[in-house]
Amino acid sequence: MIASLLAIHEGWAWVVIIGNGMAGLWALAALRWPTLRTRALWWFTVFVELAVFVQVGLGVGLVAGKGVPAPKFHMLYGFVAIIAVGIIYSYRQQLRHRLYLLYGLGGLFIMGLGIRAMLVGKT
Numbered sequence: 280m281i282a283s284l285l286a287i288h289e290g291w292a293w294v295v296i297i298g299n300g301m302a303g304l305w306a307l308a309a310l311r312w313p314t315l316r317t318r319a320l321w322w323f324t325v326f327v328e329l330a331v332f333v334q335v336g337l338g339v340g341l342v343a344g345k346g347v348p349a350p351k352f353h354m355l356y357g358f359v360a361i362i363a364v365g366i367i368y369s370y371r372q373q374l375r376h377r378l379y380l381l382y383g384l385g386g387l388f389i390m391g392l393g394i395r396a397m398l399v400g401k402t
Contacts, residue, residue: 280345281341281345281347284337284340284341284345285341285347287337288334288337288338288341291330291333291334291337292334292393292396292397294327294330294334295327295330295331295334295360295389295390295393296390296393296394296397297390298323298326298327298330299327299328299330299331299386299387299389299390299393300386300387300390301323301327301386302320302323302324302327302328302382302386303382303383303384303385303386303387303388303389303390304383304386304387305320305323305324305383306320306324306379306380306382306383306386307379307380307383307384307387309379309383310379310380310383316379324382324386327386328364328367328368328389331357331360331361331364331389331393332361332364334357334360334393335357335358335360335361338353338354338357342354349400350399350400351399352399353396353399353400356392356393356395356396356399357392357396359392360389360392360393360396363385363388363389363392364385364389367381367382367385
């Protein structure tokens with residue numbers, strides 16, 4: 280059971296990293312090219328940002344439920360990613376005129392947090 284939950288956690292990390300990177304690049308491209316400003320961008324962004332919560336939930340299940348020790352700073356990056364999603368969401372009204380920039384840079388930031396979590400997770 281632990282091995283399968285760990286495999287899901289490791290596999291879902293790629294969904295978080297690649298997905299948020301793609302959403303961030305899409306939003307930045309939509310900033311430049313208005314034809315890319317579609318409803319699909321926002322559905323995809325919601326999906327990959329919610330994927331962060333699933334990823335952290337899987338990690339918490341491993342640590343709290345199964346007693347698997349987490350590497351130093353690995354959990355920090357996961358929780359900072361959740362906080363980043365919350366901050367991005369909370370600033371959407373104040374930065375309405377820069378919404379694509381906010382979600383573009385935010386998606387890339389979350390992607391970077393995921394990459395960093397993965398790197399410290401390997402040590």
